[in-house]
Amino acid sequence: MFARSSVARGLAKAPRALRAQSSRTLPPATAVSAFASSSRVAGVRMSSQLATFKIPEIDNEPMRSYPIGSADRKGLQEAVDKMLKAGPFEVPCVINGKEVKTGNLQAQPMPHDHANNLCTYHAATAEIVNKAIEDSLAARQAWEEMPWADKAAIFLKAADLIAEKYRFELMAATMLGQGKNAWQAEIDAAAELCDFFRFSVKYVEELYANQPPRNSQGVWNRTEYRPLEGFVLAVTPFNFTAIGGNLVGAPAIVGNVCVWKPSPQATYSNYLVHKILLEAGLPPSVVQFVPGNPAEVVQQCIDHEKFAALHFTGSTHVFRKLWKDISSNLEKYRGYPRIVGETGGKNFHLYHPSADIKSGVVQAIRAAFEYSGQKCSALSRVYVPKSLWNNGFKEELITQTEGITVGPCTEWNNFTGPVSGRPAFDKITGIIEQAKKEGGKVIAGGKWDDSKGFFIRPTVIETSDPQALTMTTEIFGPVMTVYVYEDADFEKTCELIDNTTEYALTGSIFAQDRQALVTAAHKLRNAAGNFYINDKSTGAVVGQQPFGGARASGTNDKSGSITIFSRFVSQRSIKENFINPEEYIYPSNLV
Template sequence: MLRGTTVGARSTLRLAARAATAAYKTRPAPLPLRSLSVSFLSYRTHHLYSTMANPQLGLFTIPAVENEPMKSYAPGSPERAALQAALAEMQAQAPFHVPIVINGEQIKTGKVAQQLNPSDKSVLCTYEEADVALLNKAIDGALKARAAWEAMPFADRAAIFLKAADLLSQKYRYKVMAATMLGQGKNAWQAEIDAAAELADFWRFNAQYAQDVYKQQPIKNAPGNWNRVEYRSLEGFILAVSPFNFTAIGGNLGSAPAIMGNVVVWKPAPAAILSNYLVLEILHEAGLPKGVLQFIPGDAPTLVGAAIDSPDFAGLHFTGSTAVFKKLWKDIAMNVDKYKNYPRVVGETGGKNMHMVHKSADPRQVVLQTIRSAFEYQGQKCSACSRAYIPDNLWPEIKAGLIAEAKRIKVGPVTDFTNFVTPVINQFAFDKIKGFIEYAKAAKDAEIISGGTYDDSKGYFIQPTIIVTTNPAFKTLTDEIFGPVLTIYVYPADQFDETCALADKTSPYALTCALFATDRQALVHGANLLRHAAGNFYLNDKSTGAVVGQQPFGGSRASGTNDKAGAAMNLLRWVSARAIKENFLPLPDFLYPSNHQ
């Protein structure tokens, strides 16, 4: 029986339903889906806003997306020559100057700071620093751009980011990589992973995920009704606060909310200014309206504090330290009465990631995977392996392997492609990491078996360092270091369960974890024991290297809100759904069938 209808109305509905069925069966054949080109959601999602100004004339599906192919940069390869040329050109033209960008207008304040090249401490670029007045101007401009941006059909919004991905991967690939290498201290391979492949992947896969979100519609319609759901942008602006270590993260923190129709105020990290500015220029060249993404470098506490104090603050998209994120969460909570809605708070923060090794593991693979995870990009990845738990039956072989392989690591500037380890980001990071190494040197319950040296006379270079401790609560086992320092705890091989429990409670973080074993039951058992120890869990693989479209990335506990960058889960955080029910038939009476005698 139909809910909410009278007995008389039911027969009317049945006749209408039969007529509708007959009309449906005799309808013209639809165009095949493969003949269409960007997403069907345009009409359903945006027709109420933009039918007159932007008529929807087709049901669209975006082109199939794939991960950006990786280039090798091997000796003699054309990509190596092109990247070396881009590096040489950028070094010759430096220092560059980066403005504040509000509504597409380049603004200079006279208050200028510097981004250094950590390989040699030279000035890569200078940049303008915004004040609160300019921040408020950026917020106002973003809010004015919001209605038109949200109303733009999704096909056109998606096309902007798909075009940006193509521009990045072809026209601007080596320029953005050079800025990432020189400014953020990445070697060629790490820059390729980040500034070329991952950023292009974010832009392409976010278009696919957005389409998938919009396709989520009610599965039932009662006769005489049509049910549908709109995925509206959030009321207000999104604040994106990005880190230094990934150009791709900077590009994604602003563009993920934007593709869902939001406007964004972007506060880039001081040590990633040049590469982030190039990302903004690519997006504008691809057609992003000027006020949708405002670029506001400057003092983080001042600008971020003022942004979350605005009544129009609608959400925070953050990657950075746990301490800063916790403070921002508290500040947002204190301001909750002034906001129009409860702000969305999405954060990816710190990690104290581990390799857990079972007694059945392949020692050679443990060595190679651990060296790469702990020391690639100098351990300046939130996913880097910072601690390892090794069973005593494998320790002699693994120890010898780690020492031998660490000796093969070359340390030096990014322009020498043979260097596996390049500089840490700045003097503050250098001094912090140096302090951990000196602490281990002075400790009676720890031993440095490899590395332990450092040099900041020219650039900020730290030799990959391996510490072994007998203390399961040793400082370098518990505290986030964010540098090329690995700490190992050797445990009795028959105490795997107890060691998993120990490792799980040693750190407040839960970002990445790798489990090594050749025994399948050990993999199953260990994965269960460590179920909540990481948001990204690896079996017989290193703890780094999540790929957009393959491993959605994020952790819980002190590591963040686990909203999974590179997945539809993240995009759902930037929309507010509106369920719409449309009735086609009049209600004959207000009485229920049960009211009749």
Template sequence: MSVPTANLATFKIPAVTNEPMKTYSSGSAERAGLEAALKELRGQVPLDIPCIVNGEEVRTGIIEKQVMPHEHKTIVCNYHNADEVLVTKAIDGALAAKQDWENTPFNDRAAIFLKAADLISTKYRYKIMAATMLGQGKNAWQAEIDSAAETCDFLRFGVKYAEELYTVQPPQNSNGTWNRTEYRPLEGFVFAVSPFNFTAIGANLVGAPVLMGNVCVWKPAPAATYASYIVYQIMREAGLPAGVIQFIPGPAPEVVGQVLKHPDFAALHFTGSTHVFRKLWKDIGNNIENYKSYPRIVGETGGKNFHMVHKTGNVKSVVHNTIRSAFEYQGQKCSACSRAYFPDNLWPEIKAGLIEAHKRLQVGSVEDFKNFMGPVINQQSFDKIKGYIDWAKSDAESEIIAGGSYDDSVGYFVQPTIIVTTNPKSRTMMEEIFGPIVTIYVYKADEYESTLDLVANSSAYALTGALFSQDRYATILGANKLRHAAGNFYINDKCTGAVVGQQPFGGGRASGTNDKAGSASILSRFVSPRSIKESFVDLDDFVYPSNLA
């Protein structure tokens, strides 16, 4: 049955602010709560995670494993992969749920999202953090800012931005008429493909379109299956009807093939590799004549993010921000600093600072709260990063000044590695690595402007970048020169750490469509506006006034 339209003419959502961060310092209540959650999850593994289709658990028997990256012999969960038949059932189920969800008033959709955020903030905070730590290799702080705080922020600010979007209405009405804009959900279903590195991104990839009245088929990243499953369960507990989100882990060829050939495919919401995103875009293009409408394609992929330092840069700030940006969460952030350009007048001091800071970096189990870094996500990633380190060791133009070792005997551990190159277009300056490696090019301090051109034009990516300068004219020049080199640009701050409600996130070039997660702009991609004009005065005649004698 259809859900009746609400009688609420207007309403005001609760005030939205960023989720307060907890510190997890020794002896704190939150440290105790998180340690208990980690212990509880340890006692439950391996978990059995089904597909969820039309609100029902489905166990296909096609089993894959999600392991603990810091202890890869331990299985977090065995999850059931969807096959082609189940994917088709999920799509059909989503379409069957579409009408009632589309007709659900915004205040009711908003209530579900606000409740889900409160559930994460309180009841499930430590559970979802423990899942992110053990399943995705994050330390306590990184799990807090991701699975707890940012997930809450995406859900709450999404409601705030949706409220703002709905209020954008035509400013003029001719006499006797009333104009208005209806922000309809898309005609069809949305396909969300989420990455391993942020639990919050998975929540937003499905949350943004669903908040706007769409139904969604969700393929979570294999290495984030359990945390994604918790997000799904929380949404259901908050009141999301069955079928609105279909949770279908599965191998990409089977899932994607079924989705992209369906005539009701309406949008792709993607975060992942550039290679995969481009392949999906091509496949959508090749199927374009099969679709009822032109699908929306929204994606954020990789980056080759930079720190550019002027000769007036504050050395201490440069050192600390570069260490954090390059090595927090093992460099596995789309925004991580992977290339740096330091002036020769500051280089001796910066080098000494980096080496000293590097000595303080502890790498190991995420369950030991003293460790700044944990493991990389899996064997494939470990082998790729190891290959770059081995290449740098043999490259005549590269020198490893810190780190350079690795060990996968227990977990996928790579020591944070700092490379200095004399070639600004070496492999590690140009190629995305997605691991704890930063490569530095030392330029002549009086060649600032030409080096800005080098930074701006030497990468296919344009996600994040940072400029460190105490000279305002140099800052202005740098900001202008680097205008198209980064979608998120930071001045005297690291190139990681975008906060929902403060720095909408996304980049251009090969980094994605720059639709800015955490803003009203991305929500607009998942609606199809309808302009409505209602006339209150009948038209007496068709003749123009100029036709009259």
């Protein structure tokens, strides 16, 4: 839908006499217009807008499937081989578009081959972080004043560069550095990242077009969507390259400047995304790339007086601490910082006695074990009625789980790969062992090997305790726990699900009985920000299923939708009067 400029919307409502004189008296459009001649007023560069532009039609990036013998498979294999041969790479900090090397080198090991590094990166010093902040602030005004269509063009070009020129290289970096197989890398580093950038343009155009619907006679009302005063800190996770790009892209496209603190386990792929943004024309000081010690970099940023917002994806524990730290600094900030975060989950599948067993098991396998369960939406707890469990569900689940191929991303046949690193490996295996001590029964998987890579077999635990450790604690690994309930207790099980954990990210209901679907959707209304009916708990698509959860799972600001952008703007309502009053007395004052 073509977003009309604020001028066009205002004139459509204005009296005819005002419309007639608009070419002489009204200021130029600023909301969705672009390509300008420049002048200076009081030392500030002003851009006069010469047209209103319609963005290209936006749709989801087509997925590629990489079948045997295809050009896509050949191209991706060549990119992986080339990267393995050329690595390890050296990644600098990037300040104002220039490489800065501190000499304090940290490693990003490959999780499938942890003796070898994909890259080493220069950890930022306090001086580098300060320069990143100050120089981004110095660039803020020029970026804010760049016409909207030029900002849009940068992100549309970045998406096209990812879709074609850099697709295989970025996927290879995601596979080798973050342990994804080809399909998971395609979903993430190619399709979803393209979608984030393209739909950002679409949604911001719609946001800017949202103008006051009424104008009194002689008055023109309009709304301006200003970037925040200060800088945005983006703290990005290891598990999705696309999330890294979106956490800086969403605030930047509406005129904010950002300091990007990438995950140590995704440094190289994130560095490539930053390079692509610069190649697409992003001014070099708009996003500063600052790898380094997470706690030190983040603390320095939120202690700065011009810290304006946090855009975060990571653990609930860290997010809560950052919220507390930010709140303790309120007196030093110019305004109240925006805090936008997506954190943990303890996601569920609930099966009704009428559910189909075969498809239900397939959906569980994919939701729990794709990318070794390292998605914030990954399935972790499963509720199955006794009638299904004893009549095929259990047997089918065990058979399919035991048949899953696990191994490095360099081998095409592997359905899933390693977990991210030593801390994750130790945590996950420790939880499995503790679950067995507490009475949980491992019915599939339960084996691991860290001799070369951090590999854990997809594991299914059966428990008779709905409050067991693995039913309540976020694991972030390939572990699914099944609780079998009495068929007559379906509604009670809905209430159990809603009150078992502190999280509320994703969840699914499986049933052929429509009333059961209605009942579950009602009783589980607050148990998940993304709720699926006869579909797995993972796989949200930008522009189709806005993503995010509430409770301990985050602020539920819904990435992949228009709502996320409202968090990174500060609206200004403008009222312009064209009729000069001649006296202050109102008719009601007359006697």
